[in-house]
Amino acid sequence: MIPNYAARIRALNDDELERFVKDWATRRTRDYVETQRWSGTGDMGRDVVGYVTRQRHEGDWDNFQCKQLSTRLSEREAFVELGKIFMHSAAGEYRLPREYTFVAPKGVVRNVQNYVAHPERFRQAFLDRWGELVAPGLVENQVVPLSPEIRDAIARFDFTSVHWLDAAGLAENEYAVPALVKWFAYDPGAAPAGVTPDLPQDEEAPYIEQLIGLYGARRNKTFADFNAALADPDWGEHLREQRTRYFEAAAFDRYYRDSTPPDYLATFKDDLYHGVVDTHRDQHADGLARVLKVLAQASQVSPAGILGHYAKVPVKQGTCHQFANEGRLPWRK
Template sequence: MRTNYAVSVIGLTDERLEAFVADWLLFRTRDYVQSERWNGSGDMGRDVVGYATSARHEGDWDNFQCKQLSTRLSESSAILELGKIFMHAAAGEFRLPRAYTFVAPRGVVRNVQTYIAHPERFRAACKSRWAEVCEPHLVQNKSVPFTDDIEAMVDAFDFKNVFALDAVKLTQDPYIKPALVKWFGEDPGEAPRGVAPDGIVLEEATYLTELVQAYGARRGVAFADATDVIADPDWGDDLRDQRTRFFEAAAFKRYYRDSTFPEMLDTFNDDIYHGVVDAYREVHPDALARMVAVMKEAKSVVPSGVMRRYGRVPVKQGLCHHFVNEGRLKWTR
């Protein structure tokens, strides 16, 4: 049964909720080229923002306003938060956001829900309630009247792009898993199996070149290329196994790159590297013996972290070929 992470999100402090949302946005790469957290005083109504282009605030951007409250977000609070954006946009601090999302773990009151469902009513409420809600409260010890410039911002903003996320909706977002893994120990699940393509592909070039040399040195006659080795009755099966291991590791890396934070995959890789590097550095009669010794050692490495249970033997062995591609190891020295 899946853990109810919504309860965990509700339990976060204001500061940690912002950090959690910032981590979530890091993986919405289809929506944003970059995200940024503007926490603390002087945030101008922005907690976490997603930039749609490299122009950042001079291009399209979305605002995520985090409201960790003891109750649901009220109508006055919603209008006041939007008012901050209109005030600072009118002052030329930034362009109006493309979209605005209230991240309120306990939800919003019915009036705010109704306004979101009826965008023009929301626009009208921001205008009609400015004097009551915004003017005396936007800036401490200062009145902020509803000027023509602010009204122009309210008129220009697309209220159809105002949204609200409670804790349940947030934890059901398709991009949330890496944040749940990092923050609450969510199980990222098992990576799909890797399958070696029939033909040799570019990403194999480095480690295969070294293996072709290693097989040739052992046989005493050089092989022309990897295809030549695969056709060989003595070494073909072995090279097919090595390619399978390489692509098992490639599938593993792709899956966890998308479902966990980079440092988690880095930790797994480093554990495998340090588990095999002593065997790699021992004196071996030839390159093929070196590779075989490393493969044997890789089987017994027990990495740490959330991916430990999913690090199957072919994955750990295949990562050693990736280390060769990356220059951390060399089969032929």
């Protein structure tokens, strides 16, 4: 049975929904330099915030207002929640947000959908219906009048930036995959195969230089350059295979960096490191013997978790070349 992730999002409690949304927003690195969760008393109408600049609330920011309700978000609730933004912005607590999204797993009522679809009608409704819908609901036991400052905030706000997102829309969002993996053990699938460029890339230089030095030591000669090593009848094919493995690992990293929480890839690499480090430290006949033994050991290591499940032998061996690049497990000591 295919898991229904929208249903699982609808089953989260208030606190869990906010944490899920923060995990989702945090992966929107092209949009935000930082995310923050404001919740509970004193949140001033903010649940999860994405800051567009390091100026945080003094620069552009987006608000995700989470409403885990038993039914769809009502018209009154939508007006009150957005009204809090106008009230607190008018009081100088923060700038008006660049974007405002109702995250309502069960959806929003038709009237709210219509207002979102008609931004200027929405703006006028705030002015016309403030006393009816908004004023009594902003502060407990108080009625907040439509002051000139609040009226100005409503006039300046871009109502085209108001959106709503239900559980299905959230589950299907491209940035939601890492959160689905973390919260519901979603299977991100296998990484695409790596593509090895014909010419060596700058990122490969450290491990390739180390390998070429070891080939030369084994052959008791010095290879003039990469092409000379590649033409060697004994070790040229070995060098080609290592480049293939390196780019298999690079493709693996890119895919799971985007599709799983940040600690998943780090944990995979730590497991692999600890699976080969003792072999690396052993005494060997020469440096090339160390490389061969470590790569053989890497093929036998079974890191835990979903990444370990999808890591084929070339990925694990290519990751060892990444360790050499980083100086974590250098091929030449």
